[in-house]
Amino acid sequence: MQTVPLSDLVARVDLGLTVLCGAGALDRPVRWAHVSELEDPTPYLVGEELLLTAGVRFPSDVPAYVAGLVSSGVSAIGFGVEPEYPTVPATLVEACEAQGMPLLEVPPSTPFLAVSQALGAVLAEIAVREQRMLADSQRALTRAATRVRPVESVLTTLAVVLNCRADLVDATHAPEDVSSLVARVASGTGPRSASAQVGEDHVTLDPVESAVLVVRRPAPLSPAERAVVAVALALLGLLRRDLESERGQIARLAASALLRAEVSGVEAVLGAGPYRVVAGQSRADYDVLAQRYGPLVSKGEGGFLALVAAGLGVSGPVGVSSPVDGSGIEGAAAEASALLPRALATGEPALPASDLSSLVDPVAARAFARRELAGLLGRPELIDTLRAWLGQHGSWDRAATVLGVHRNSVRHRISHVERLLGRDLGTADARTSLWLALTWLD
Template identity: 45%
Template structure:
């Protein structure tokens, strides 16, 4: 089944259901015909009561003598297939009916005596419900894919490509020339003429034409551009809804590029700073993150961006991205912020967690150098993890004995004893603020 089409079920889906036991007697090469519903009729001429798109079911009651005329009327009424139930009237499908269906290209299936017509009707209903569910899922996924495309660099060609990838379509964005295209090499002159005509007309409008076997529709976009989409089948309501989403995003992208850049560089608040975000994908995948900016430079598993607010680094990590966020700077200092973010990203990758300016100077130090420093400073305590933990808590509590003891769940004298051992093993004076600071960074970098 092709998603995004009017809800129908291919005849082949019913034929493949073993519980129905349908046998194809004619039109085996036309089982892709879409069935809208199953309808039972024993009238000699059911045509006045048909809407088209049916799988018509009959047991041959009151079957007409003019079999060719009967089949010809069904074909003209848009019946997609005929199902003939053997017994109680016929023990087998009449040969004249098989011949007529073969000649006029109408698929014919035989229903065994064990398959009631109601079972076929229920199977069609179940399949149609599944098709509608799939169509709704397709609509949701299509909107999400188009939105992600609109947030990427060069949104116009990216959106056109994303739209073409949603179905068996080709797409082109045209003005005086081809702005972007996907799924097609050369634009037919008929399509160019239609686009030119649409650009010349004011107000809401659209156009459609056929080019060979392609159904083509065209819609104006802002800035005198036209989006043209070609499909191998007629466009459904769902198809047009997705195209409408693409049109809205194209119009926003077309108008907002200059505005977003100006707003980003000047800002709503003249005193607001700009930050550089660097990121690396932790695992390969399609997860994307919204940084709230159009100024994104993505290259494979790495990206960088200019933002005015600190992004949610925890949510980004959940989505599979490690981020590093620079200090706020003015426009002229963006290159230095980029270098700062690059160093911070190295630290983030080494630590396996996001790094922001809230991490202070520790986020700026080269990860390998930090690791070497920590290993050297803390080497005398390598086999005494209880001393390392005591030192960590004591420094975090600003040397307060009672608070440290409470955190560790030991007596304050035990804390004094352990800190005395640490001082002797490390050969440092823990009353020296600089030594405390060095040990604090060493403990953090040792993680």
């Protein structure tokens, strides 16, 4: 059931409640207001009540009375002054102070019914607000799932709507502080999840196919927020299955492109090798290549792959593999797909081992990339934002268009990148180093 922080009731001017003690515990949740004049009401309590009493049958052993309420999980006591007592009994104030129980004075002008009605109204407001938040979040997550990079878009949207950090990781690339939890959730079977307090963050973990969704933030998730996570889990599960299926389809396409047709037939279309694989997502690029090369172009939900002549001039945001012969098509498809994020960030073709990259040892380049981007590893939404922003020469508007988010979101993420990396992205040195790192990280 929904609860209300005690502070929300205290803040209601119309109730006129006065905090006599326990001001430091006003964040306690209140589920309902319960009126009782029994000397021992504990058999009728379930916890998280605001217990209202006017002291009609005030107990003789006040410390024991308060101790019973504490053990029953009562969140606070509201004492109504008059007609029984002109002021709140000092013994009750002392006992509540000693046992950490918040005590509120209810003025004669406020009937207990008014307190109950106010609590009900606040609960109703919260319910409506959470239903609206859930509906808005569902729409936002569904829209995110239709974007160019759906998995990353869903994670970014989830992080925004819940004001949290959301990562999709596997057991071998999990953050160190939750690696054991990730391994446990990933290795289980059937419905499973975990939650824990890790440092200052409350962390929840849920499986998504072979990966684990890790959500962390300072405050625990409410039931409505858990429902938002459930929507994200369902979408991520579908997207992961589609992507895994599509990757397999793309790899099979690339590996067997020359096997499905006679080599002479491919040569009739493309000429004698070498060949390249082009990876893209633009419908216009796909239409041009499909019209020209027909069966050597394959389209899926996440984009397309095309087998083309090595000398073909290409334009637009596409990844282009190195030249290969018929035996290297599968590797060329993987290479073109890996280059596609860079192409999408710049709006221009991305080719491998060009310029400075061709002069650098690949092992050293990857080590440099991981060192430069260490603070962002495991944060794909920040890596994608940095790539798009640098690829668009620091333009907030153009980067926002590439990512499909608001320009203020780009600003917020880039400032977060600067904090995590400890770099000033306004300098040419930082931008150059990070662009090379992003290039070599691929």
